[in-house]
Amino acid sequence: MLFNSIDFAVFLPIVFLLYWFVLNKNLKLQNALIVVASYVFYGWWDWRFLSLIIFSTVVDYLVGKKLRIEENQSKRKVLLWTSVIVNLGFLGFFKYYNFFLENFIDAFSLFGMQINNNSLNIILPVGISFYTFQTLSYTIDVYKRKLEPTQDFIAFSAFVCFFPQLVAGPIERATHLLPQFYKKRIFEYQKAVDGMRQILWGLFKKIVIADNCAHFANEIFNSSTEMNGSTLVLGAIFFTFQIYGDFSGYSDIAIGTSRLFGFDLKQNFAAPYFSRDIAEFWRRWHISLSTWFRDYLYIPLGGSWGGTWMKVRNTFVIFLVSGFWHGANWTFIIWGALNAIYFLPLLLTNNNRRNLDVVANGKLLPSIRESLAMLTTFTLTVFAWIFFRANDVEHALSYISEILSPSIFTNPIIGIEDSVNKIIILLTVFLIIEWKGRGNQYAIANLGSKSSQAIRFAIYYIIVFVIFWFGGKEQEFIYFQF
């Protein structure tokens, strides 16, 4: 079920009313409703893959229970690895089987050995990368005794499959989300209103920004061989905003929806395109994933404690794995590597934690130095996104070589001028609002907060109007494929 669909517009009020009016007296029933609603939400796409979620839930629940009573360290390790192998096994099979097979075949063919290609027609279950990491965080935290294993199977199931963030995050930690299922939820007016506002902003980002940019980005990337350099630059910029609007829009809707049910999810994006360096960008982009990799991969590998070599190795490992997490394609790995290369100079000069606060905090506009820093970071990011969006490495390289050709100095050649002007105006307005709200959880969190209800309603009506009037053609959320 897509958040920007009529199905969800019907589904959400039904679940909301049942949750607060019918089952509000019983916490277990409320949790059970969340599990059922989440399975319906997921099964709407393909009910067959519910079995994977259920299996993963049962395995991790049982592993958690065993870890609770098991004191023998080697047996505890076996339990941990059972969970890791089951979860990563599913992920590896559904997401990476064909990739590894094809690359093995290519590698062996280099030595003159021919191997039959037994690639399978595998459907990638939506959200598998997200819920796998979420359940893994539970088992690892229980293993490390950071978290008391749960005795409540329904609460644990609800934690694994919580529908607002099941298919595209934010990837929650068990230490943060699971305890919320144990406590009675009390409806809070402000929290619910805030949730609705965040949903509205998420829909705006997805339908107005991402879907409109997608139209041009797809057109340009799909016919890149016929485009000149300046058009390809525009295509990369459109994709840069598409992926931000798409993914952060989804996160906003997920967080807002959770708030309607009394839950708090972690912030997943914090105005990343206003970052002054790549380190800051990665503290602001897909925060739930980057902190997951930091805590469960980077730190266990030794983090920044070792020597220079260790720092470089660990940085490359997390960026390459992060790239590979996004998809079984060399383009994602190169995208990860590029970000590692961007990041390394900051790390090696101990400047990676230089920009921790919000840019131009308390000021209307950034300084020239800040502006240049933001522009540089943005340019580097746009360049890296070319690999992320390209169909394969060859496509990315031909795309970049055309950008670097003299054709970059010619006029762009895309579509109908009116539509391009429309999206440029919308992007400008969007950036102004994002800039104004860059210090908030989401850009319009405080928009009109000091005004009367009538003014606030008027602002919301304008956003709704823009969504209806300027919304792009419905596209699936990009991160569903990861």
Next chain:
Amino acid sequence: MRKFLVNILIFIVFGYFIGEFSIRVLKLGINIPEMYQDTNGLIKNFPNQTGYYLNGNKWSVNKFGEFGYEPKSLDSLITVIGDSFIENIMNPNECDQAYLLSMRTNSYNFYPSARSGANLIEFMEMTKSLTHLNPVKQILYVHDSDFSNSIREIKHENKTFQWSIRSNNISYPQFLENKIKKVLYNFQFMYYIYRNYIISNENSSKIKIDDNKLNIDYNKIQKLLDFINKTYITDNIIIVFSPNSDKGLIEMVMKNNFQTIILKTDDIKTWEFPNDSHWTCFGHEEVAKQVSHGLKLKLTESNYKNSPY
């Protein structure tokens, strides 16, 4: 909780009224014409009505109860018969097929007659109902699906005329003068959202899929053509095939002694709306060019045939 629900309700209700008001003031809604079913089973519009289609496009029903162009005289008449493509409420009247043909063929008057969703057998019923006007020619604009949709044994339909191979009878369309439907059409904002955001994408993809996957049962269609030849006056009928029509179907129709005009274009998309396979004004003009050219040839042929020398 109560405060939250009340505020949500106020927001939705007030927003709905703003939407309804805007749709009506900006004329963005769709007005549905008043209709009735005549004694021959044909569903017709009450004459002299006007209304709006999407994007403020005004439609009108002429004094004969037909959409769009009104012929200046009923002398030397040529009828222009079809479905929603000829009804053409998505375009201004200046792009009406009958109007465009009358601009190109001055010596004749063109009489439009169309109903959305009509099929070949309904077109034939329309030709029958217009014979009292003594038309010189009756032009039928068809798509491949109009043949199959006419046969009850291929696709059972209640909303159009259909011929049954088994019973050799024609069934009339069911006309539901649904009062609830009328009330619902008054919620123009809701209908606008439904039309623009729910069914528009579905329709555009469905039309293309239907056309692509159309399985043509030539045997049954031959039986349909036999029935048409026996039942209706077909001498003055010209069948206009839309571009990319099935070649086998065109050959079959020609073998059955129908006059035909086959529309051609290198890129059908240039004739269509972005999310709607109906023809744009440009598409209609291209069609009118080809049809008027074909029509002139047919009229000349007829003159020679009717010549006493």
